[in-house]
Amino acid sequence: MARSTRRRPDPTHPATEEIDLLDVLHALADPTRMTIVRVLRAEPERACGTFPVDVAPSTLSHHFKVLRESGVITQREEANRRFSALRTADLEHRFPGLLDTVLAAHARTGPGATPDAS
Amino acid sequence: MARSTRRRPDPTHPATEEIDLLDVLHALADPTRMTIVRVLRAEPERACGTFPVDVAPSTLSHHFKVLRESGVITQREEANRRFSALRTADLEHRFPGLLDTVLAAHARTGPGATPDAS
DNA sequence: ACGCAGTTTCGATGGATGTCGAACATCGCA
DNA sequence: TGCGATGTTCGACATCCATCGAAACTGCGT
Numbered sequence: 001m002a003r004s005t006r007r008r009p010d011p012t013h014p015a016t017e018e019i020d021l022l023d024v025l026h027a028l029a030d031p032t033r034m035t036i037v038r039v040l041r042a043e044p045e046r047a048c049g050t051f052p053v054d055v056a057p058s059t060l061s062h063h064f065k066v067l068r069e070s071g072v073i074t075q076r077e078e079a080n081r082r083f084s085a086l087r088t089a090d091l092e093h094r095f096p097g098l099l100d101t102v103l104a105a106h107a108r109t110g111p112g113a114t115p116d117a118s
Numbered sequence: 119m120a121r122s123t124r125r126r127p128d129p130t131h132p133a134t135e136e137i138d139l140l141d142v143l144h145a146l147a148d149p150t151r152m153t154i155v156r157v158l159r160a161e162p163e164r165a166c167g168t169f170p171v172d173v174a175p176s177t178l179s180h181h182f183k184v185l186r187e188s189g190v191i192t193q194r195e196e197a198n199r200r201f202s203a204l205r206t207a208d209l210e211h212r213f214p215g216l217l218d219t220v221l222a223a224h225a226r227t228g229p230g231a232t233p234d235a236s
Numbered sequence: 237a238c239g240c241a242g243t244t245t246c247g248a249t250g251g252a253t254g255t256c257g258a259a260c261a262t263c264g265c266a
Numbered sequence: 267t268g269c270g271a272t273g274t275t276c277g278a279c280a281t282c283c284a285t286c287g288a289a290a291c292t293g294c295g296t
Contacts, residue, residue, distance in 0.1 A: 021223050022147050029144035030284080049242060059285050061244055066283095080242050080293050095223035097215070105139050105213035148254085167272060177255055179274055184253095198263045198272050 011068055011075045011082075016090040019071035024095070027070035028102060033063050034110070037072065040086045041103055047081045129186055129193045129200075134208040137189035142213070145188035146220060151181050152228075155190065155204065159221055163194075163203045 014020075027033055032053050039051055048064060049057070064084060067073045071090065076083045091099050107113070132138075146152055150171050157169055166182060167175070182202060185191045189208065194201045209217050225231070 021220070021227055022149065022152065025143045025147035025220070029140050029147055031140065032284085034140065047242085055284085056286055057243065058245080058287075062284075065244090082243065094227065095219070097219045098223050101213075101215045101219040102139070102143070105216050109139055109212065150254090165272085173254090174256055175273065176257075176275080180254075183274090200273065 010077060013068060013074060013087075014071045016071070016087075016094055019090065019094050021095060023070040024072060024091070024098070027066050027072050030063070030066075032059075033067055034106060036063065036067065036084075037086065038103060038106065040073065040084060041099075045076075045083045045085045047083055049081075128195060131186060131192055131205075132189045134189075134205075134212055137208065137212050139213060141188040142190060142209070142216070145184050145190050148181070148184075150177075151185055152224060154181065154185065154202075156221060156224065158191065158202060158204045159217075163201045165199045165201055167199075 028037065032055060035053055036051055040046060048060065051060070053060065055063075064073070064075065064082075067084075068075055071087060073084045074087050076085070086099070088099065146155065150173060153171055154169055158164060166178065169178070171178065173181075182191070182193065182200075185202075186193055189205060191202050192205050194203070204217070206217065
């Protein structure tokens with residue numbers, strides 16, 4: 001049965017031109033999701049369950065949905081696992097420099113942030 | 119009575135180093151507030167009631183409060199009116215390039231946005 | 237075939253948020 | 267001194283949102 005190999009439908013993503021800035025900002029304005037994006041920034045792809053966040057699996061799934069529907073990440077299904085990746089190129093094309101700037105700002109002030117690195 | 123010249127206390131603002139990125143992103147992730155910021159971007163200062171937004175005065179006041187408490191704007195009292203201004207320098211110092219990038223992104227895709235200006 | 241591991245969906249819940257109208261405060265001006 | 271203009275605060279309300287637990291689904295290994 002080649003036609004129904006995949007029962008669960010592929011997750012839907014917005015087209016690049018459909019990505020809304022306010023949706024993206026809202027998606028990034030959450031600690032858990034910001035952590036996810038930061039991790040994804042360093043690695044090209046990663047399975048859902050392997051993120052260093054301390055929330056229930058269902059909550060995590062919710063956050064991935066928000067990130068996906070806002071156009072920040074892509075999700076690819078492989079067997080049982082779902083791999084997530086940043087839509088770096090798409091975001092760069094639509095909002096040049098945005099992701100870099102936001103992540104740099106968070107790196108400066110968020111986690112261990114060098115107290116006076118200016 | 120020099121000590122109680124000003125009855126209504128000056129609005130409180132967070133110190134520059136206290137400005138939180140996620141708070142800023144959240145503040146910007148609202149159409150009304152984004153409009154306010156965009157207008158403020160063009161003019162150095164402006165009275166509250168003169169913004170081209172279509173909400174009740176009390177709602178507007180609420181949005182100004184959110185913007186102020188997140189560190190995006192300053193509010194100065196002059197007589198009856200309250201003037202708002204972007205904390206451009208503070209934001210630039212704390213999150214270099216952030217405001218420019220976000221506003222540029224919104225200009226590209228938000229209002230009249232040249233359909234295919236790439 | 238069975239069960240386990242990884243994820244999503246559903247339902248519920250408490251808290252934040254955007255919105256409004258009414259009431260209050262402040263200042264300038266007639 | 268009283269009125270109008272400008273904003274804020276308060277209370278209410280509907281909605282959204284982050285979170286959880288339980289249930290269901292999918293595919294792999296035993």
